[in-house]
């Protein structure tokens with residue numbers, strides 16, 4: 263497994279992800295997506311939207327606002343329950359999540375065994391004095407305060423007056439925008455249960471301990487589905503969505519062995535959940551949540567009915583009765599998924615005695631789909647042909663032209679950002695005084711480093727086959743050229 267530092271460094275060096283406001287020293291836990299990062303993340307979101315909305319007849323989309331009526335957060339339970347226990351260091355003023363500190367081992371100077379310093383295992387008190395960790399794990403000097411509940415929502419003010427009446431919150435999940443629009447969507451689209459509403463958008467949480475690069479941040483993007491179904495069918499739909507979402511990541515190239523499902527214990531279920539299963543990924547820091555799939559029962563629609571005074575029941579034509587729909591919620595993080603795809607595709611190999619770093623992205627996710635490279639940048643015919651081809655390919659795929667290094671170096675650069683195919687234009691393509699042009703270009707495959715020569719006229723249909731994952735067929739038909 264690659265270390266996170268390598269991913270962070272590659273992301274900065276090659277324009278995937280930068281520290282936010284870096285020239286001012288950076289902001290804690292906020293990140294900016296650079297030119298290649300924005301392509302990658304947008305490809306992840308596009309694949310999700312296509313598979314969860316466009317290819318399903320039982321799904322529609324929504325884009326609701328980030329700022330909502332403050333009552334939404336009372337109804338949803340976020341004002342009362344969306345909290346983490348937190349302790350502060352009285353000396354250095356650092357803040358920690360009490361439950362996370364509890365899990366870690368700590369150094370103890372025990373009064374019961376004078377002068378004795380030893381390490382106590384995470385989750386256990388000292389076996390001599392029964393004491394618990396009381397000193398700051400970072401500065402080692404300050405006393406820790408008792409745990410206090412800390413609400414993770416960002417508070418702000420709506421309008422010009424900053425008083426209590428104007429307080430509102432940045433949404434901590436996109437889900438509530440879907441619940442409050444349930445009836446609008448139902449009526450406008452004349453839907454029948456079961457159906458789902460999908461939304462991709464920003465969410466904000468004032469996390470006490472953000473970290474691990476883009477894994478836990480204070481501003482992030484979610485890809486959420488609220489799937490409404492009849493009570494009694496919820497358990498079956500829940501299982502269907504767990505299976506569907508678990509198979510989505512490998513369909514986009516993620517290695518199956520790096521994914522697992524974890525069922526929530528009863529005592530860790532969110533206040534609204536009847537059952538939750540997490541899809542976990544083996545990140546560099548260990549197995550961690552990638553996506554949660556919860557059965558939210560009828561909690562949200564019931565609460566919004568109560569708090570808004572508007573009925574959110576559904577009239578079931580078959581039984582001629584009103585029912586409160588149940589909700590299955592597959593909730594994924596766009597940033598977490600992007601990070602997982604990055605980590606999963608990272609490989610270091612040795613090629614002819616040299617290190618090759620390669621991101622083996624699925625071609626659908628790769629930020630750049632193809633790079634068009636001139637073999638000789640001083641030959642104007644080669645350069646013109648390469649630029650023309652790049653322009654033509656760009657209409658369908660994100661293509662780049664590069665002539666700033668030797669061909670070997672250009673290939674390695676493209677490998678490092680995961681470009682699945684490079685197209686090279688050489689003297690044979692355009693011809694010279696000794697030989698007529700053969701009108702063919704070389705296509706090089708990132709994964710195998712194999713090469714084929716195909717006619718320029720056929721480049722677009724060939725690329726289409728390659729993007730669909732048919733390198734072996736294309737190589738067989740064209741007859742392989744050596745690396």
Ligand code: GAP
Pocket residue numbers: 434435436437467469476477478479480481482483484486551552553554591593594595596597598599
């Ligand atoms: N509506 C349900 C909900 O928000 P969640 O498990 O708190 O559930 C869903 O969040 C997903 O959102 C997570 O699986 C994760 O991918 C992403 N996510 C949550 N908090 C995050 C954070 N602080 N930074 C980045 N992604 C986060």
